[in-house]
Amino acid sequence: MEIKPIGVLYNQKPGDLEGASTLVVIETGAGEGTGFGEHSHVLLTARVGEDGSARLQTAVAQVLSRDSGRLAVGAVGWPDGTPVLALEGYSPADLGVFSARTGEELRFPAGRDDAAILADLIDEAARFHGERCAGIVLGAKIMLHMMKTWRVGQKDQGLRLWLGSDGCVADALIALSGVTLGTGRLKVPGGRIYRFVRGDKGLAYYPTERAFASASEVIGRQVEDLFAIREEAQRPEERKPSHAQRPPKRSKKEEALVKQVLNSLVDGKLSCAMAYKIADENAVHILDIGKAADEARVKISHCQLGCFH
Ligand SMILES: [Zn+2]
Secondary structure, eight states: OOOOOSEEEEEEOTTSSTTOOSEEEEEOSTTSSSSOTTOSEEEEEEEESSTTTOEEEEEEEEEEEEETTEEEEEOOOOOTTEEEEEEEEOOHHHHOOTTOOOHHHHSOOTTSOHHHHHHHHHHHHHHHHSSOOHHHHHHHHHHHHHHHHHTOOTTOTTEEEEOOSOHHHHHHHHHHHOOOGGGTOEEOOOSSOEEEEETTEEEEEEEOGGGSSOHHHHTTSOHHHHEEEEEEEOOHHHHOGGGTTSOOOOOHHHHHHHHHHHHTOBTTEEOHHHHHHHHHHTTOOHHHHHHHHHHTTOEEGGGGSTTOO
């Protein structure tokens, strides 16, 4: 049976549309009366590949611009001249099953190089979040580091996630891990620390000053430059769920840190530089200063800039 194409896909160089990467242009009469009028994304079906080995494929693409007979969408990775057989408005309510998992996502992707894994993680998180911002890149970098440290898949069912207060990083980590409030494996303590917990181990990430930059800047930086990272044993309050209602008791050392943080404020805020200085003086990890600042409900001034707030 022959299906008549409704349009042809062409890849265009950047420049035709501001801020876009490679474009796909559909030359088609569709668009008027097809019902995708205000959809932000479309579902494309095409016959991709050489005659004989051509296969039907589908892709969801973001709509960048539309006029009669021409629709520009984000790149879908199909070759020039690919005949498009169908074009419909896309809704995650119809097709997006967020809880769906693949076998690959449950296991560590051994044999793939870091850059390829990171690129896929950023794409996936950006689709969930709606933009490709610095927070998305930071979340993807945390995810990749955790996967490599523990040799686990991104959607490993034993992962628990504790979120800090940056919404962009939080969205990335939720999207990539599939850990939602409904799974019972998500906590949102707020503050500056992002933490994965698995079994009796934890990995905590505290953003450094170098994390406060644009998406294109942070993408080239080492994860160790972007975060102070600590491998930790499970915290005592985690092991005793019956004590969860009571605020955790501070040790003498923690009390002293909170006091020193409160004594070091300028205009009611702690500077990043001061946080590192206090950590140095007390021979503690920067994460402990972050925790003390959170307990004292003190803002770190540099964190008012950029992605973190
Ligand atoms: Zn964002």
